[in-house]
Amino acid sequence: MIEAAIWNKKDLLGLEYLTREEIEFILNTADSFKEVTTREIKKVPALRGKTVVNLFYEPSTRTRISFELAAKRLSADVINISTETSSVKKGETLIDTGKNIEALKADIIVIRHSYSGAAMMLAKSLGISVVNAGDGWHEHPTQALLDIFTLREKLGRIEGLNVSIVGDIAHSRVARSNIWGLTKLGAKVTVCAPRMLIPPGIEEMGAAVTSNIDEALKNADAVNVLRMQFERDEQNAFPKQMEYFKKFGITEERLAKAKKNIIVMHPGPINRGIEMSSEVADCPQSVILEQVTNGIAVRMAVLFLVSQAHDIKNENTD
Amino acid sequence: MKILIKNGRVVDPANNLDDIRDILVEGARISKVAKDITFAADETIDASGKIVAPGLIDMHVHLREPGREDKETVLTGTMAALKGGFTTILAMPNTQPAIDSIENVNLLKDIIRETARANVLIAAAITRARIGEEITDAAKLKKEGVIAVSDDGSSVESREVFFKAMKKAKEARVLVICHSEDKALSASGVVNQGAVSTRLGLRGISNESEYKRVQRDIQLAEKTKCTIHIAHVSCAESVEIIAKAKKKGVKVSAETCPHYFTLTEEAARGYDTNMKMNPPLRSRKDKDAIIQGLKKGILDAISSDHAPHTVSEKEIEFDRAEFGATGLETELAVSVTELIGKGVLDWSDLVVRMSVNPSRILGIDKGSLTTGKAADIVIIDPDKEWIVEKGGFVSKSKNSPFIGMKLKGLVEYTICAGKIAYKAGQ
Secondary structure, eight states, rough: HHHHOOOOOOOOOOGGGOOOOHHHHHHHHHHHHHHHHSSOOOOOTTTTTTTEEEEEEOSSSHHHHHHHHHHHHTTTTEEETTTTTTTGGOOHHHHHHHHHHTTTTOOOOEEESSSSHHHHHHHHSSSEEEEEEEETBBOOOOHHHHHHHHHHHHOOOOOTTTTEEESSOTTHHHHHHHHHHHTTTTTTTEEHHEEEHHSGGGGGEEEEEEEEHHHHHHTEEEEEOHHHHGGGTTOOOOHHHHHHHHOOOHHHHHHHOTTTOOOEEEOOOOHHHHHHHHHTTTSSOHHHHHHHHHHHHHHHHHHHHHHHHHHHHHHHHH | OOOEEEEEEEGGGGGGGEEEEEEETTTTTTEEEEEOOOOOOSSEEEEEOOOOOOOOOEEOOOTTTOOTTTOOOOHHHHHHHTTTTTTEEEEEEESOOSSSHHHHHHHHHHHHHHHOOOOOEEESSSSSSGGGSSSSOOOHHTTTTTEEOOOSOOOOOOOHHHHHHHHHHHHHOOOEEOOOOHHHHTTTTTETTHHHHHHTOOOEEEEHHHHHHHEEHHHHHHHEOOOOEEEEEOOOHHHHHHHHHHHOOEEEEEEEEHHHHHHOOOGGGGOGGGOOOOOOOOOHHHHHHHHHHHHHTTSSSSOOOOHHHHHOSSOOTTSSOOOOOOOTTHHHHHIIIIITTTSOOHHHOOOIIIHHHHHHHTTTTTTOOOOOOOOEEEEEEEEEEEEEOOOGGGOOOOOTTTOEEEEEEEEEEEEEEEEEEEEOOO
């Protein structure tokens, strides 16, 4: 099979670990699944008989629903486990939980975890597929894939684009995954944040750094605005909300000085009036809701590909 | 018991010796070191092609007993020591309870008397329960046999408390071993701060958190004239600060560990919790500075910081896993491979850093093969290659960062107080 030659990974753990060809292959696969989501009957039998377990150790509504819908549209059975209902609180280790799910003959675990590296640890311990739905500050690969998918759909390419990512870079898995994915596909990435929210050595991942929002917007073809998670500010490192909006918030005035058709993205949920003004959130260049729609197609592609790679591997070893 | 060791390359830098000699052991002592000894011994060991050196001394070992016998015991820890070529180790006091009173010293002494297979020396805590407040009585502890004090695992946070503790230790002539870490700076970090921590999305531990505290501890030693030893040096700035202090005449010695001159932060890239230690694996630049520090003798000793942990404390999320690695069984071979193999040190230099200097720093009568001294001897096959395997450890714990690594140098015999305490393959 041709696909197997390009995609042979049982897991999706991060975009750092993928080649340009593999990323493009996911995006192309997502293209054909997007067509499915526009049909009247939005379901295909690609994962019929398979079980997808959403194992969420962190509260998440949109990512979980997106994965759930993606799995259902592929005709998979879906089980949702969240920290409130699991044995996590009884002290079971992550690996033991994973092994139990494997013993129940599930095929794919979609994991969201507050600790960086949790998805990789699980993937190394299990034979079944693991998809990272966000681990700590490390990676959130499907979010970046859907951001890149949306951008590619809007502008027809990624190569040569200037993309700025604005917000709390230090604590953002979305930023890291976007930097890996975009730079691998040939975009120029600039990150923009208050100095204390720029992690050391981020340049070595291929991103330019600025703390000046106007500079970040100046040549940008797209700006990806991250949610400021003030509720997670343990060390009081963040500037105050109003001060942040004044210095880094995306407003119509700031956009007026940028490229005319600059695309505005946000992984959601938006803090209106903090990262961006309400007007910007709803402006014609905003693709925020399209990102949500595309998320399903991208996650369908990911679930389909990891499941197929797992099955092919098992055939070969039998 | 009389043991004759024939034709070995005897590396005994304390006596300026690196040549082929025979060694005769009678009872617990070395009775003769000479060429071509003929003697009807109970056991004759052919050491041709082997290195014969004074028993190695590791001045930084966590034996975990009393309190955490699931991780390690005095018995299993000393068995691991012997397998690694060590005849003497210094047990750190961060047990449960901490070794912070005469009562607890005696508790540990009883365990050692009953179960230890090698010489175990005792370090007591600097402060009660190692919480940095109430200073222990170094003079009284010394009378019970304690040879150093340390709050290892924690730094004495208060400058004032540590000043007083050093003054007391100075009066009692007890060595102070410093775990130099500014917890306000290292905070909840888990890997070295820099490009790797950023990539991994993990909290970083800066070099600053170490070297600023090294600087403070040295300042206090200078003021109090106390003799101090800096434990587990990991970064370039610390090496520089220690070098300057030595030049100035401050009574300071220092150690580093095999992982700091062998591995870098890059090893944590796969979230392998065996690569999680405190201080963390640093950058390549730091690793190079540590190697230079060892070469120049700024870092006096190599120690393992042997830190055994159970599987359930390590096979969990990186953030939640315990800090530390086992080291006794790999320390010599890693040093041979990385330092001798790469031309940094010769055999005499290595024996100085793994036996002569630790002995001098601790003020014990060991680290040589002088006639009449205790027969603590290690016989090493310098060329034997082996691969570190998880199943191969005699320590209770298997949390080694060197699993899978091919190493050179294998301990064939460890003779402790005149007895063959370890023989390879048995």
